[in-house]
Amino acid sequence: MEINTSEQLAAVVKNAVQQQKITDMHTHLFSPNFDSLLHRGVDELLTYHYLVAEVMRWSDLPIEIFWQLTKSAQADHIWQKLFIEHSPVSEACRGVLTTLQGFGIDLRSRDLDAFRQIYAQYDAYSQVDKVLELAGVDHVVMTNDPFDEEERGIWLSGTKPDPRFHAALRLDPLLNDYAANKDKLHAWGYQVEDVWGEQTVREISRFLQDWIVRMNPLYMAVSLPPDFAFPEDSDRSRIIEHCILPVSRGKSIPFAMMIGVTRAVNPALRSAGDSLDKASLEPLAYMLRTYPHNKFMTTYLSRENQHELCVLGRKFRNLFVFGCWWFLNSPALIEEVTRMRFELLGLSVTPQHSDARVLDQLIYKWKHSKEIISMILLEKYKDILRTGWVLDCTEIERDVADLLHNNFWRFLDKSDRILS
Ligand code: RAT
Numbered sequence: 001m002e003i004n005t006s007e008q009l010a011a012v013v014k015n016a017v018q019q020q021k022i023t024d025m026h027t028h029l030f031s032p033n034f035d036s037l038l039h040r041g042v043d044e045l046l047t048y049h050y051l052v053a054e055v056m057r058w059s060d061l062p063i064e065i066f067w068q069l070t071k072s073a074q075a076d077h078i079w080q081k082l083f084i085e086h087s088p089v090s091e092a093c094r095g096v097l098t099t100l101q102g103f104g105i106d107l108r109s110r111d112l113d114a115f116r117q118i119y120a121q122y123d124a125y126s127q128v129d130k131v132l133e134l135a136g137v138d139h140v141v142m143t144n145d146p147f148d149e150e151e152r153g154i155w156l157s158g159t160k161p162d163p164r165f166h167a168a169l170r171l172d173p174l175l176n177d178y179a180a181n182k183d184k185l186h187a188w189g190y191q192v193e194d195v196w197g198e199q200t201v202r203e204i205s206r207f208l209q210d211w212i213v214r215m216n217p218l219y220m221a222v223s224l225p226p227d228f229a230f231p232e233d234s235d236r237s238r239i240i241e242h243c244i245l246p247v248s249r250g251k252s253i254p255f256a257m258m259i260g261v262t263r264a265v266n267p268a269l270r271s272a273g274d275s276l277d278k279a280s281l282e283p284l285a286y287m288l289r290t291y292p293h294n295k296f297m298t299t300y301l302s303r304e305n306q307h308e309l310c311v312l313g314r315k316f317r318n319l320f321v322f323g324c325w326w327f328l329n330s331p332a333l334i335e336e337v338t339r340m341r342f343e344l345l346g347l348s349v350t351p352q353h354s355d356a357r358v359l360d361q362l363i364y365k366w367k368h369s370k371e372i373i374s375m376i377l378l379e380k381y382k383d384i385l386r387t388g389w390v391l392d393c394t395e396i397e398r399d400v401a402d403l404l405h406n407n408f409w410r411f412l413d414k415s416d417r418i419l420s
């Protein structure tokens with residue numbers, strides 16, 4: 001159907017974004033059969049590390065005392081300070097409200113115990129079904145760390161994820177803390193040596209391949225500091241060059257780099273204590289240029305890096321640009337970054353991932369982002385319609401399917417997942 005009026009256009013865009021099932025390409029969620037690794041419910045929502053950082057700005061409690069509280073007591077404290085004593089307008093606070101509302105909860109009572117009881121009716125499986133339906137998500141990519149003892153045990157026991165959940169092999173301990181983790185590799189039967197050489201390359205590569213067989217990951221991933229350099233004289237650089245990149249190419253599994261995080265700026269805050277800084281894009285440019293047959297997926301944490309990343313994306317088709325990561329996942333910044341990407345890279349990106357750590361967060365992360373993606377798409381379509389270009393609604397549906405689903409699977413060469 002050809003689109004003739006701006007009202008029609010607005011309705012078609014809104015509907016297309018609303019209806020499109022999403023592949024969420026980076027989360028910290030787990031398949032429901034991964035036991036306690038899947039976090040869900042009100043207390044988890046309220047103790048999300050984004051809110052721990054925020055509550056400490058109002059709280060009189062020393063952080064050490066806060067950490068000694070039970071999870072429910074921490075949630076009560078956060079509810080009291082951030083929702084009752086002050087209006088919950090921050091993005092992380094608003095996210096809790098959108099999530100509870102989306103779950104069908106009436107917020108007027110402000111009664112946390114009543115909200116807890118509503119959640120108590122669900123087990124992990126029924127809650128996954130309900131939340132994926134409400135959020136409009138049909139594929140979830142997890143973050144899977146073979147160095148995490150609990151998670152490792154689950155994989156080693158042969159547990160396979162629910163088919164809607166896909167693995168991503170996360171390699172932070174290997175790449176960012178090799179010296180501290182080398183002994184673990186040894187204990188697991190990988191004969192890495194103290195001095196870097198052929199045998200260590202072989203053994204780390206064997207470790208990667210074993211976990212690829214076990215997890216069947218869609219990509220390998222790492223988060224990196226702002227001063228990440230490549231190539232350089234470091235274990236990280238050697239592992240990337242001699243192990244990750246050859247395995248990534250050989251197995252056709254992209255290497256995802258999430259760049260710009262400064263870990264533990266305030267260590268007392270634990271997972272809430274990380275920050276960010278600008279990075280140089282030269283290491284990425286070097287990789288894209290030097291390894292044209294390797295596929296790279298990248299997102300940067302700093303707002304200042306976004307423009308350079310778009311420009312680099314224009315130069316290299318082996319670079320997949322994705323998401324508004326962590327501190328960028330806030331409406332003002334999503335709007336700016338998404339608009340810039342559409343203007344410089346067209347619709348060849350995945351504009352967002354949720355980074356959800358709590359299952360229920362899928363509801364708010366996607367509701368908020370979809371509103372912004374819709375708004376910017378509408379603006380861009382209006383601009384081209386003004387030139388006399390004619391759009392058909394099937395073209396809009398195609399574009400939206402690309403953004404929220406197909407671009408990712410296409411980059412991975414998984415043609416069976418691409419929606420026609
Ligand atoms: O966004 C977050 O929740 C962060 O804590 C990190 O997990 C980050 O997304 C990462 O993947 O390292």
Ligand code: ZN
Nearest residue numbers: 026027028355
């Ligand atoms: Zn993450």
